[in-house]
Amino acid sequence: MPSTCAGCGPSIQYRMTSKASGDNTILVGPTGCMYVANSSYLCTPYNVPWAHTQIGSAGSFTAGVAAAYEAMIRKGKWKGAFPNIICEAGDGSASDIGLGSISGALYRDHDCLIICYDNEQYANTGIQASSRTPYGGMTTFSPPGPMVPEAKKLFPKELARMMAAGHPHCYVATATVGYPIDLMNKVRKGLNHKGAAFLMIYTPCQKGFVYETPRSIDLGRLVVECGLYPIWEWNPQTREYDYSFRPQHMRPVSEYLKLQGRFGHLHADHIATLQKFANAQWRMMDVEVPEALVRATNPETIADMASAEAAAAVAHTV
Amino acid sequence: MATATMARKTVRINGCVAAAQAAKYADVDVITAYPIRPYTATMMALAQMVANGELDAEYIVADSEHSQLSIAHGASSSGARVFTGSSGVGVQFGYELYSPISGSRMPVQMMIADRTLDPPGDFGSEHTDALSTRDMGWLMGWSCDAQEAFDNHLLAYRIGEDARVLLPQMVCQDGFFVSHITTDVALPDSGQVKEFLPPYKHPYPLDPRHPVSHGPQIMPEQGPPLQLERARAMEGATTVIEEAHDDFARIFGRRYDPWIEEFMTDGAEVVFFMQGGHAVTARHAIRHLRERGAKVGLVRLRTIRPYPTDRVMDSLSRFKAVGVVETNMGLGSVSSGGSLYAEACAALYESDTRPLVLSFMAGMGGEAIVLKEFYWMTNKLLEAQKRGKIEKRTHWVGFEE
Structure with a gap:
């Protein structure tokens, strides 16, 4: 029986992905929330074949499944259409311990889709920092304190861009649960692409981000509207990024941060640092940054997060 | 057929x-x-x-x-x-x-x-x-x-x-x-x-x-x-x-005992117990030693998992002294030598006629175990048999007189 938290972003994503992939699918689940919380012995939630694998084996186990079907179909040992082979790896698996295995699978171009459900932390183990945890994000491995007032000091690893740059023959894209149609279209595109594909999908985690449960989808939109999660596709034919996806609004990062307890400790200059980061992301996509967002990089125009009314409520629960 | x-x-x-x-x-x-x-x-x-x-x-x-x-x-x-x-x-x-x-x-x-x-x-x-x-x-x-x-x-x-x-x-x-x-x-x-x-x-x-x-x-x-x-x-x-x-x-048309190979064990009083390629040298050494009257043989383990406990016990119990040739490291283990010794001894525990058991650290670092070393180990086994008691559990072959 699935026992994920209410509002769980990764499981919302999982449902959308499965809907897009259909019955002829094999799922691979490296260790992470979508293994531990979803699968439990004698009452599996999956109605397609699913296998657990080690957290560092995301790409390699998946490659093995794909290679088996290549060989078995070619040698007449298995009769049927080549299945959709999807790996659902968390960001700890995809950006840290399993990075090499995924790079190997993409490099060798096995016919599979590897998804990083990105909740920006190791959530299953009790909220620890991963390479995807944003600057300023509080986790149990990156707590704020007098010596580190901003908590996480490092900016997140550009995982999806690494995958596109290093494996330009692959279909690579980013998505969030805030845009379900876009997400499902990208799953289909990745599966239809002959060869390897990689999707990095923003999936908020109520337990780690500390927000009001019904706001998962809102966060999935706000993170894009605030410029913190650029949505793009890498086109393996033209070998170019497609930045044509545009959110309806552009907002200052504080509107995203203030909904989450994990940012409740941030000072004005930390928020300004994140705004500079967001503005640079917009510019990378050739989007002109509005004057208001440029002004928002000045700490004097920003209030500390702890004094923000919305954040204070959730910050106290951390 | x-x-x-x-x-x-x-x-x-x-x-x-x-x-x-x-x-x-x-x-x-x-x-x-x-x-x-x-x-x-x-x-x-x-x-x-x-x-x-x-x-x-x-x-x-x-x-x-x-x-x-x-x-x-x-x-x-x-x-x-x-x-x-x-x-x-x-x-x-x-x-x-x-x-x-x-x-x-x-x-x-x-x-x-x-x-x-x-x-x-x-x-x-x-x-x-x-x-x-x-x-x-x-x-x-x-x-x-x-x-x-x-x-x-x-x-x-x-x-x-x-x-x-x-x-x-x-x-x-x-x-x-x-x-x-x-x-x-x-x-x-x-x-x-x-x-x-x-x-x-x-x-x-x-x-x-x-x-x-x-x-x-x-x-x-x-x-x-x-x-x-x-x-x-x-x-x-x-x-x-x-x-x-x-x-x-x-x-x-090739028959193997799945568990152990016995070589010149008829009438043997001391045996080597080992696995792998060094057994080929051991066979030569044993032939030479037999010509000189030493009652030595070889028991080669072919399958270690599952461990053939009863077969090992029945086989090794027939001899007076057993020299386990390790070719592996068991640092700080029960014999302070290799890991084969402990399993052989455990297999022998329920035997009424337990042989003396010695652990030989030989072939370490990938060195060949030469005939001379098999002769040396045989002497150690024969000495133990004669004395009715081991001198010590583990010998590092090539480091002792």
């Missing part, structure tokens, strides 16, 4: 190529390679077979041994016959996967050409690499020459893929002493292999037409029955191993 009349051919190949030939005869579907000496030569041979069109398989150059084992796990879980391998520290880089593969009951086959770990990290053979995984639920045994390596690979597929077993197999041979020494190997007719080795058919593969979940999270109380099942699969393999060896002898 029809197969008996079919033409065979003898080729001159080393242990690595013999292993590759066995994989070809087994018509493996997925091969995962990562280079490390000395087993690499097996994967080089297979790469050429695939390139020549002699073998139809997916040949995957993995990004590490961890990935090699994970690819093998995924492919075996999907219903493919899988071949992989490694040596030395490579065996250990993939360590995480040994328990998941046996726990999910996937009969992956792995060829090991032993190499020392680091340090000393030289290219020589020490059995520590594979022995460090001995309790992970893999069937395991050592070959002592290229012919036996070829045969053991076919035997291991047959045993591991049997629906009553479904366990992965580590088919080990000494690096260089077996892997790189060229000898005559009789290759079978493909019809013989077909008769001996049925196609791999896992009862619950990852197949979209029959969805199953592999390896879901369990609650602590669900753990013991799963562990018991895996333990029973290992114990239950005993019958299947014996059946397979009988069939092997019938079809290929």
